[in-house]
Amino acid sequence: MKTITLHDLQQQSAAAAQAPRLRAHRNFHPELSDPVQRLAIAMEPGTYIRPHRHPHTFELLLPLSGRFLVLNFDDHGTVTRRVVLGEECKVIEMDAGTWHAVLSLDKGGVIFEVKHGGYQPVAEQDSAPWAPAEGQPGTEALMQWYAQAQVGDGGFSL
Numbered sequence: 686m687k688t689i690t691l692h693d694l695q696q697q698s699a700a701a702a703q704a705p706r707l708r709a710h711r712n713f714h715p716e717l718s719d720p721v722q723r724l725a726i727a728m729e730p731g732t733y734i735r736p737h738r739h740p741h742t743f744e745l746l747l748p749l750s751g752r753f754l755v756l757n758f759d760d761h762g763t764v765t766r767r768v769v770l771g772e773e774c775k776v777i778e779m780d781a782g783t784w785h786a787v788l789s790l791d792k793g794g795v796i797f798e799v800k801h802g803g804y805q806p807v808a809e810q811d812s813a814p815w816a817p818a819e820g821q822p823g824t825e826a827l828m829q830w831y832a833q834a835q836v837g838d839g840g841f842s843l
Contacts, residue, residue, distance in 0.1 A: 698793040701727035717804035728789035733824045736786040736813035742801035747776040751794025758784040762815040
């Protein structure tokens, strides 16, 4: 049996707070080639998730602690859906190919993710061309835009 305790969440969040990317992963799947990827991701506020899509799989997200803003976009970067996980909404599943980004709203936030495997890094063509890559100028501005963006808001531009 595999479990995640409150102590585990606290340790994982502490590790994320010290990590350069402000994230820490805990895999439930035994290896990266597993056909079902299952993992807890501690994400501190300020971690940048570039809008991306997974053409081969759905993605299911549920918050274990904290709140997370999940935005869906069309191909041009217009917001098509805005959900705060950890408030009224407790679980979200996005279809394969859905452009999305996640913004951690609270310190100590941990989100659980399930999708088809094996593990595949996000290919460049599946990263939003209208958003900066991680480590590039504009990521802070985009995260500020995420926080305010509403359904129908046009694509972000630097």
